[in-house]
Each structure stands twice: as structure tokens, then as C-alpha cells.
Amino acid sequence: MSDFTSEDARLVAEATPGDNAAPLSVGELAQKLKRVVESEFGHVRLRGEISGYKRVASGHAYLALKDGDAVIDGVIWKGSVGALAFQPQDGIEVIATGRVTTYPGRSKYQIIIERMELAGEGALMALLEKLKAKLAGEGLFDGARKKRLPYLPRVIGVVTSPTGAVIRDILHRLEDRCPSHVIVWPVKVQGDGSAAEVAAAIRGFDALPEGGPVPRPDLVIVARGGGSIEDLWSFNEEVVVRAIAGCAIPIISAVGHETDTTLADYAADLRAPTPTAAAEMAVPVLADLRLTIASHANRTEQCARRYHERARERLEALVRVIPKRDALLGPQRQRLDDTAARLSRGLERRVTVARGLLDRAGGALRPAILQRQHDAARERLEATWRLVESLDPNKLLDRGYVRVTARPSGDTLVTAQATRSAGAVTLHFRDGPVDAKVERAGAKAYDRTRDPADQPSLL
Structure with missing residues (x-):
């Protein structure tokens, strides 16, 4: 019960006898509370479910951690966001490590999160399922997007760690089956930054131009050895899945052992149970290929020989039924002889008729007749000339x-x-x-x- 009564109420504040404490400002009180909270709670680890996660333009992230009893606001500064091993999402249970402080501007307490981990494998699988559903909803795993692998790739690109058994197994199996030109893009396959390196390698292969100084691969193998789900988590990252789905070069995913499955497997054009199996899927066996080519050559030769034989048989059959040359040309030869004889007689008759016409025409062309016609024409010409001269102005x-x-x-x-x-x-x-x-x-x-x-x- 308050010690103050209505008689103690004043309009203007005055110092009371025995009260030596000056009144605190709101800011002073807020700072005192901030120091008390930060001194009492240095670093703490909180288990809770993420709610309202958002990342703002400055790069910082804001969220709330909740359980069945309470809610606490949280802040992840930009530098810490980039160091997270996974992408935070609402509904995921996590364990956050940081320091508790207050925010005087809103009179609330909050946790500054420096590190965040998934709260057990169950939370990891929940995050995986949420991301899988999201990417599947965008169509990144649709079968219609899958590209056919080339039968005999000239250049094979391999995205994997340059050390370890994976790259050796791939190279040995390719050498045994069908030696190929292999380009290795070395990357980290687990740990911080590994997902970004794998995605950059895939995009780098896809960006190589045809005919450039570095050959553009006809096929890409993304490979890693076996491990726990945490070890393989880089191949579940959204940046890797989108890089695989967006690559124009066919991709074989060979991550982990046969029982391991990552989101990269769903996005790839073909999944191999092991890196060694990926090499087997990439190229045919050279000996089998040579045998197949030889078989095709023999079949082609047999078909050509059979075709030639059948054509010769048809030709011989036709020759037997075609009439002989004399039988075909005899009537034409006889007709030609008859025509030549008629032509000779016709020419002789034509010459005789023409000679008679010439004789009759020559008799009509006597010199006296021509002279009279010439004199008459001259008189007409002279008369015309006289007329012309008379008309000359x-x-x-x-x-x-x-x-x-x-x-x-x-x-x-x-x-x-x-x-x-x-x-x-x-x-x-x-x-x-x-x-x-x-x-x-x-x-x-x-x-x-x-x-x-x-x-x-x-x-």
C-alpha cells in the first residue's frame, strides 16, 4: 500500500526533508536497467522456434524466438548472418547463442544472436522438407526440365574436392571405360562457404564459351563422398540447387553413397548412387563401343552385299524378258529405209516442177518487155520531177x-x-x-x- 496520501499531493514538485536522491530521467533508468541485464546475463543459449524472420536492406536480420510460455525478440547483425550454416526460416527450432540486452527505444529486452544452430536432426529434416517443398513448387525438380546426357562427351567437367578418393575414383573409372578430357573445378565440399563455391563452379562451367581457350564441357559431374546429413548439407543449400537447375549443361549428381539423398540429386538431370557410378554413366565402355561399331560395320557390309545381289538378280531377270536389239530396231530401220526412198523420189519431182516454173517465168522476162517497162517508169519520174520543180518556191x-x-x-x-x-x-x-x-x-x-x-x- 502506498505511503502517499491525498494530503501529500502537490501541484509543483518540491524536495522533501530527508530525501537526498535526485529524480532519474527515463534515459538514465533505461541505461541502469541495460547494465543490470547485461551484467546478469552475459552469454546465454536459448532453445526456441523462429518466428517472423526477416532480413532488412542493411543486411541485419530480425526475428523472435518463442516456446509455449514466452517470446523474446532477437537481432542478428550483418556479419553474423553471413556466418550462419543454414538459412533461417519460420517454424524451425534452433538453439541461439548470444547476449541479452535491452533496447531503450522501445523499453524491451532482446537477445543479440552471435551463433545459431538447428536444435537436433529433427529440426534439420524439417528445414530440409520445407526447402524441398518450396523448390518443388517452383518446378525445379520437374522431369520435363531434365536434359538428355550426351552418349560420348568429348569434355567432362567435375566439381569436387581436388583431394580425396572421389576424384581419383572418377578418373580411374573413366580411364578404364573410355579415356576422356576431364576438367576439374576444385571446391570445398563441406563447411562454411562450400555451398557458394559449388554453385560458383557450376555457373563457371556453364559460362565457358564454345571454342574458348578452356573447352566447354559437354557433361558436368557434381561429386562428393559419403557422410552424415550435416556433412552433405552444402548440397541441400538453395544456391546449389538453383545453380544445378539453371545450368544449360547436363549434370550428374553423385553426392554421398547410395542411401544418401540431397536436393542436388532432385535438381540434377541424372542421379548416380556413387561418384564411381557417375563415371560409368557418363561414358560407354570403349571396348563395347568398338565392338558395337564393328558389328554395325559388318551389318552394313552384309546389307550392302545383299542389296547388290538382289539388284543383280532383278537386272538379270529384266534382261531375260527385254526383247533383243534387232527385234526392237528392225521396224524402225525398215521405216527409215522407206522414208529415205520416198524422200529421194519426192525431191526429184520437186526439182522437175521447179525447173518448169522457172522456164515459164524466164519466158515472160524478155528484154523488149523490160525496156518498155523501164521507159514508162522513166517518163513518170521525169513528169514528177517537173512538177516538183514547178512547186519550188x-x-x-x-x-x-x-x-x-x-x-x-x-x-x-x-x-x-x-x-x-x-x-x-x-x-x-x-x-x-x-x-x-x-x-x-x-x-x-x-x-x-x-x-x-x-x-x-x-x-
Whole structure:
């Protein structure tokens, strides 16, 4: 029960006798609480279920950890988020290690998470199932996306650790079956950063151009030896699965032993139970291939021989039923002889008829008849020429006439109006032309009695 009564209430705060403590500000109280909480709870490990996980633009992540009794907010700074071994998701039970502190801005306590692990294998499997369902819903595991493997790849890319038995087993089995050009992209296959390295290697092979300095693989094998689910977890990471699904080169997944299954197996075009089996699936046995080729060659030769024999039999059968040459050509030869005989007689008759026509035509061409026709034609020509000469306008010039033409067109002018319009004219006399200029109407008339030097000029 409070010691204060209504009589103690004041409008303005005043110091009371015996009270030496100054009032605290809200910030001071918040800082005191922060120090008490941080000193009492240094590093703690909390087990709880993730709720409301989100990563903001700054790179930090915010979430809440809850159980059946309480909820505590949590913060994972950017540097710690990148060091997590898995991608946090809502509903996953985890064990978080960090320090408890307060956030004065909201008057609440929270945990700054420095490390986070899955709370047992059950939580790991739950995370795996959630990620599998998500990627399957996007169609990354659909059979329609699977690509056919090349029968005999020229170049094989291998994404695996450069040390250990896996790469040796693959190379030995390829050497035994069918020696191939192998390019190894070395990566870490477990631990921090291994998933990013595997994904980068797959994308790196896919980015190689055709005909470049480094041959582009026709087939890629992603391989790792056996191990626990934690050891194989890198091949369950979303970044690896998306890299495999998005690769244009066919991929064989050979992760773990026959009983091990990862999400990489679902996304790959073919799953191999072991890395050695992947090498067996990648190439045929060279001896078997040679035997198959030889068998095909023998079958091809037998087919060709059989075809040739059957063709010869058909030809011989046709030859037997085809008539002989003389039987085929005899009628044509006889027809040719008859035609040649008729042609010779026809030519002789034609020559005889033509000779008779020539004789009759030659009799009509006597010299006297030709002379009379020539004389008649000459008279007609002379009469026509006389007519032409009589129509020549220049003939009138000999009789004192003058022909007037316009300058410079040369058109003959036959009226006074046309002559005045022309202005400049040429007068054609018997002994040659004279250029003249026509004066405008109303000019002074020419007087024959006056001195020609004083007369108006008509020219």
C-alpha cells in the first residue's frame, strides 16, 4: 500500500526533508536497467522456434524466438548472418547463442544472436522438407526440365574436392571405360562457404564459351563422398540447387553413397548412387563401343552385299524378258529405209516442177518487155520531177519575187500582220538573202525623190 496520501499531493514538485536522491530521467533508468541485464546475463543459449524472420536492406536480420510460455525478440547483425550454416526460416527450432540486452527505444529486452544452430536432426529434416517443398513448387525438380546426357562427351567437367578418393575414383573409372578430357573445378565440399563455391563452379562451367581457350564441357559431374546429413548439407543449400537447375549443361549428381539423398540429386538431370557410378554413366565402355561399331560395320557390309545381289538378280531377270536389239530396231530401220526412198523420189519431182516454173517465168522476162517497162517508169519520174520543180518556191525568185522568213526561226511569212509581229525578217532574193528590220506602224513613208541617205530605212 502506498505511503502517499491525498494530503501529500502537490501541484509543483518540491524536495522533501530527508530525501537526498535526485529524480532519474527515463534515459538514465533505461541505461541502469541495460547494465543490470547485461551484467546478469552475459552469454546465454536459448532453445526456441523462429518466428517472423526477416532480413532488412542493411543486411541485419530480425526475428523472435518463442516456446509455449514466452517470446523474446532477437537481432542478428550483418556479419553474423553471413556466418550462419543454414538459412533461417519460420517454424524451425534452433538453439541461439548470444547476449541479452535491452533496447531503450522501445523499453524491451532482446537477445543479440552471435551463433545459431538447428536444435537436433529433427529440426534439420524439417528445414530440409520445407526447402524441398518450396523448390518443388517452383518446378525445379520437374522431369520435363531434365536434359538428355550426351552418349560420348568429348569434355567432362567435375566439381569436387581436388583431394580425396572421389576424384581419383572418377578418373580411374573413366580411364578404364573410355579415356576422356576431364576438367576439374576444385571446391570445398563441406563447411562454411562450400555451398557458394559449388554453385560458383557450376555457373563457371556453364559460362565457358564454345571454342574458348578452356573447352566447354559437354557433361558436368557434381561429386562428393559419403557422410552424415550435416556433412552433405552444402548440397541441400538453395544456391546449389538453383545453380544445378539453371545450368544449360547436363549434370550428374553423385553426392554421398547410395542411401544418401540431397536436393542436388532432385535438381540434377541424372542421379548416380556413387561418384564411381557417375563415371560409368557418363561414358560407354570403349571396348563395347568398338565392338558395337564393328558389328554395325559388318551389318552394313552384309546389307550392302545383299542389296547388290538382289539388284543383280532383278537386272538379270529384266534382261531375260527385254526383247533383243534387232527385234526392237528392225521396224524402225525398215521405216527409215522407206522414208529415205520416198524422200529421194519426192525431191526429184520437186526439182522437175521447179525447173518448169522457172522456164515459164524466164519466158515472160524478155528484154523488149523490160525496156518498155523501164521507159514508162522513166517518163513518170521525169513528169514528177517537173512538177516538183514547178512547186519550188525559190523558182519564183527568178521572176522578181521575194520570199520573206522570220528570224531566227526561218518560218515563211505570207501576211503583213505576221511580218510586223516578227520584227526581224530575212528577204530572200534570187542572188541571196538580205536581213531586214520591220518598222512599227505609222513610220514616215519612203520618198523616191529624196536623197536615199535622208530616207527612213526599211532594212
